[in-house]
Amino acid sequence: MxxxxxxxxxxxxxxxxxxxxxxxxxxxxxxxxxxxxxxxxxxxxxxxxxxxxxxxxxxxxxxxxxxxxxxxxxxxxxxxxxxxxxxxxxxxxxxxxxxxxxxxxxxxxxxxxxxxxxxxxxxxxxxxxxxxxxxxNVLEIATPPGNPANVKTFADLGNASIKTVICAPAVPCGAATATIEQSTGVTIPAVSQESSVTDVLGKVSSGEADAGLVYVTDVKSAGNTVTGVPFAESSSAVNxxxxxxxxxxxxxxxxxxxxxxxxxxxxxxxxxxxxxxxx
Amino acid sequence: MKTSQNYWGVPKWVLAIALVGALFVVLPLLAMVVRVNWGQFIPLITSQSSIDALLLSLRTSTIATLLCIILGVPMALVLARTTFPGQRILRSLVLLPLVLPPVVGGIALLYTFGRQGLLKAPMNFLGIQIAFSTTAVILAQTFVALPFLVLSLEGALRTVGTRYEAIGATLGAGPTTVLRRITLPLVLPALVSGAVLSFARALGEFGATLTFAGSLQGVTRTLPLEIYLQRETDPDAAVALSLVLVAVAIIVVGLANRVGSNSRLGPNVLS
Amino acid sequence: MTFTFEAAVARRKFDVSFSLSQGETLAVLGPNGAGKSTLLNLISGSLSPDSGHAELDGDVLFSAGSGRKRVWQPPHTRGISLLAQQALLFPHLTVLDNVAFGPTSSGVKKRTAHDAARKWLAEVDAAQFERRKPAQLSGGQAQRIAVARALAAEPKLLLLDEPMAALDIDVAPALRRTLRRVLENCTAIIVTHDILDAYTLADRVIVIDNGRIVEDGPTRRVFEQPRDPFTANLAGLNVLSGIRTPLGLRTADGVELAIGAGAAGAVGSECSAAIRPSDVRVSTSPPPDGANALPATITDLEPRGDLVRVRALNFAADLPPALVADLDVSIGTAVWFTFDPGSAIIYSANR
Missing domain, CATH: 3.40.190.10 (Periplasmic binding protein-like II)
Incomplete structure (x- = not known):
């Protein structure tokens, strides 16, 4: 544009x-x-x-x-x-x-x-x-309100039955995601790799996805439209x-x-x- | 004047403004061509992710166009040939995606076909999952492209009128035969150009796809989404892919113009 | 009886009934807006009536109204072809495929349909055009092919809607000859404005005005002894209506006229008399004997071939231009029309 x-x-x-x-x-x-x-x-x-x-x-x-x-x-x-x-x-x-x-x-x-x-x-x-x-800023797992898929840890996101949306590696939040995947050895079979945090949050808050990886601040500002699940491994990718x-x-x-x-x-x-x- | 020419009768200031308008459209394209990193052009557009995106775009746009024809032809016929209460309102609603921001279309589709959407129960029952699938891309493209086909076909149907159809009926042809042998051949140019417009619209679809289908290489990441993503890290790739998209669009529109002019009806059609 | 028709459409003030026998060709005339199109639409099936009943060869086309079981056949099952003012050849099909359209639509194999189409193209002298597209034909050629197309569908009834109206004046005669030949064995209804079409093509004429039939009879009689002013005008005749007297008739205005020829009705009954405009004289003073003189005021003078038509409200005379000049008349001049008793025909109004 x-x-x-x-x-x-x-x-x-x-x-x-x-x-x-x-x-x-x-x-x-x-x-x-x-x-x-x-x-x-x-x-x-x-x-x-x-x-x-x-x-x-x-x-x-x-x-x-x-x-x-x-x-x-x-x-x-x-x-x-x-x-x-x-x-x-x-x-x-x-x-x-x-x-x-x-x-x-x-x-x-x-x-x-x-x-x-x-x-x-x-x-x-x-x-x-x-x-x-x-x-x-560090990443946090965002889930639809109430966390219906019961996501507890970062490793849970490796489960293919949990539909996870992440950022594409080309954008900062995606790069951070990739870093954590590498350091933990968990590979996320993401159903979508979005180009912005907003798009990830949109998929999660609408309930289309079971989980998404966004920043702590995004979870906070999204209020009650999503539920945050912090995880310790996030410290390996500090933005x-x-x-x-x-x-x-x-x-x-x-x-x-x-x-x-x-x-x-x-x-x-x-x-x-x-x-x-x-x- | 060296050669004989018809007097146009177009005011000079109209020509001047038309020129400005043409520049306004052409210059940005030119600017893009100027910015292309030609040395890297081929590697940039033949990366796996680019090819995946292009093929996905062509595949989904083609299927979306077919869906537009399958759904749009009957819709245009009903709108053009019948009268019923609420028809005007229905027409406005059908054409709404034309003026709706695509992202709104995406949100609407999400709340219809999404996991938590309006059709949640029947879709769960049938075990259909649309979100994050190529089907979602096709639905988004069909949603935004359908009005183009309906609009151009309905106009053509009204222009052609019902006189040929009436004659066909008195020659013993039933409604389906009349549709197949008279109506559709008569509006074929409009059908083709409507389909091409739909295809072009589907090819460029971005907002609804992003909102409704997500973005995954080879599954839902169409060419516009790939361009949007590449822009984050590799502007050269984004520009190169944009040029590919423009080229595909120009080829498609050019082909359609040829088909349209070849099958254009003769001058004596209505005499 | 092969075709019976009665129908009423309140919205269009239409109420018409008639019947037609096998092989008969009926001409339908009437002023614009009289209901001719409504009639065609009702017969062809693009309009359904409020009430009425129509049968073609024992096949009910429609039936509606109180006490009737509602029946309505769509146009394509009626066996009725329509030849319209415009040829309306399908522009995307060749001439041969146009003519073969009817047969193929009824399920005939393409080859058989093409054979039938060729036969009908030959019938209308258009065999040489079979490979052309409609855009490559003249108006007259296209209309001839439209005739072949209508007939190739082998209709039980053929409708013709002013088939000559859109043609150049020099090609109409050829088509008229073609139609005269092919309609010989057809049951057909032709809507027309042209008295010549009615004379050359039709066995019988009906005249419709305001949605009602006002004339119905053999072509020659309707035009020679018109009852309706519209018909008289079409036939180019002056018609006078009045009461039968021993000598001739007395008009509503009380003018006594002597009339020599015609079927005698009872004295005192209603009757009409027809006089050709060319048999009428004009004078600017009352004729000395006062016989057969109609006072009038000239409303129009129009050239008609080598004569001038001198018009008054309901009467006209055709005079040589020189005579009009000698009379020194113009619009608004008071004149007397006179005619010889032997040049008028008297007939009963209730025939």
Missing amino acids: TFAPLKSKPTRKSLRSLATLVIAAAVVTGAAACSSSSTTTASTGTPSASATTAPAGTVVVFAAASLKATFTALGTAFQAANPGTTVTFSFAGSSDLVTQITGGAPADIFASADTNNMGKLVSANLVSGTPVNFAT TYPIAALSDAKNAALAQAFIGYVTGPDGQATLAAAGFGKP
Whole structure:
């Protein structure tokens, strides 16, 4: 849905602007129908007496879809603490966001669900400074409410009679799944390998699948539509979330202030409450 | 002017806007072609997962198209040739998948044919499990593609009218004979183009499949799903496969146009 | 009696009954909207009546209404072929397959059906077209083949719906000759606007108006002694209605007319008289003797071949143009129509 930039032909300005236009439209409307992407602008908070010295202005944050609830809350709190600032978010799959950023999308901060996607931006020289790891996430088994198939352990997922849906190895949650399969020696005869956590959760909460492997935070945010089954082996695949300001950031000072907030005590507390671990 | 030519009578500004419109459609395709990593093109599209996805797509789309014909021809006939209370509402409902976001179609199918769906009891009784199977892919494709066939065929049936059928009946042909020997041959071009549209729609089906059928190599992961997945790790492969999908679509539509123009009725049809 | 028909359709104010004998060809005439199409649709089976009963060779086509067991045969089992205004040859089939359509539909083997089709194509002088597609035929050729197709189905009754109406004026005569030949042994009903079709093809004529039969009789008599203004107009005759007097008749307006020829009805009974427009004279002043003079106002002057038709409300005269010029008449002029007693025919209205 997004178009690659036509870097090789800088003279064709119209093409470039068309591509930018389409990318911008994609950012606003959500890149794909099925990714849980959306743009949220937290409302400007009321002026606070304890206003710190964070610079005023707007910062645009591109963040992994799994951060949506947490970051939206953090943005609101940040604005309340720093009157005159606006934090705008675009949530999508980390790789979608990388495609958009390399395509010239106007982002100031990138928060990735894995180090791999952040690495792509680093090697493309689009990151300013060094990315900071601000959270971790581990997998958990999600089952339909009440766990009708009675899944208790990770090894249970090796049973073919239990219909398990996992992420495809190409996406981060699938890579984590593969790592745990390797370390435990359990092979999951998955009935489907989805391309996003949302799709895995959809199959589980609708009862089509008996079990799915998603992140702890996903189970938590799914509320009572699924029942979580934690398993100890999940520690063999810990997913790390890095955050970084981008070299094209228009407001570098504000970007650093927001990153500082996320890695600071308030941000960490909110992340912990959502189920994220400490890096 | 070097050669004699008919005066078109199309305003220049219309031509200009039409050109912009054409560019709007063609440029993205061109942009994709430009981005293809031609050095790696063949290895990229001949990986096992790509071939599995392509073959699965062709297989399921063909079966879905056949299902569309089997179900759609009678539906179009009933809509075009009979009148009954609630017909307009029924037509709107039948055509709904045209305007429905595919993902909504997928959710609807899930709640119909899924393990916890509306038909849970009869399907359990018959021991049919559709979720995560190739059957689910075909159902999703048929669901979104069926309106294309019904719509184009119904229009053609109305255009052709009932006069030939009435003559056929007075010559002693029963309704089935009339359908087989008169009605269907007369609307064959529309049937072919409707089937091609359905096939193209089935081939491109993504949202309903993703929601309803899942994604497993060789079983439910059709070409669009493969492209979507490859994009995560290997954008080059995604672009290459996209081009394959475009090529297949162009070939199919081109073939259909040929068939359509060859079997187009002569000028004296209605005289 | 081979075909009996009676049917009423309230919605269309249609109520008609008649019968037809074996080999008889019936022409149905009437103004637009009179009910001719309804009649054809009822017979061919594309419309079912509120009440009525029709039988063809003892086979009940439909039966409906109070006290009747409801019967309705679909079109394809009736044994009735329809030749429409347009040839409507199936565009995807060759001429031969078009003509063979009827036989193959009744289960005849393809080869036998093709033999029958060739026979009928020869019958309508179209054998040379058998390999063509309908798009490669002229209108007249297509209609001849449509005749062959209708007859090849071996119908017990053939319906013709204005078969010449859509043809060029120079090809209609050839088709008319063909139809005259093939209808010789057919039981047929032909709906037409053209009196010539009725004269050349039909043994008998019925005229329908407002859903009722207003004329029914042998072709020649209906046109020579019309009762209905529509029929008289079609036949190109002036018709005067009135009461029989010893000399001739007295019109409703009280004009006394002397009429020399015709069957005498009883004095005082209702009767009609027919006069050809070419036998009528026109003057701009009352004729001196006052005999056989109808006062009128000219409503129209129209050229008709080498004559001019001078029209009044219910009467017309055909005069040479020079005479019209000499009379110096135009629309709105008051004139008197006169005719010789010997040029009119009188007949009883209740024949």
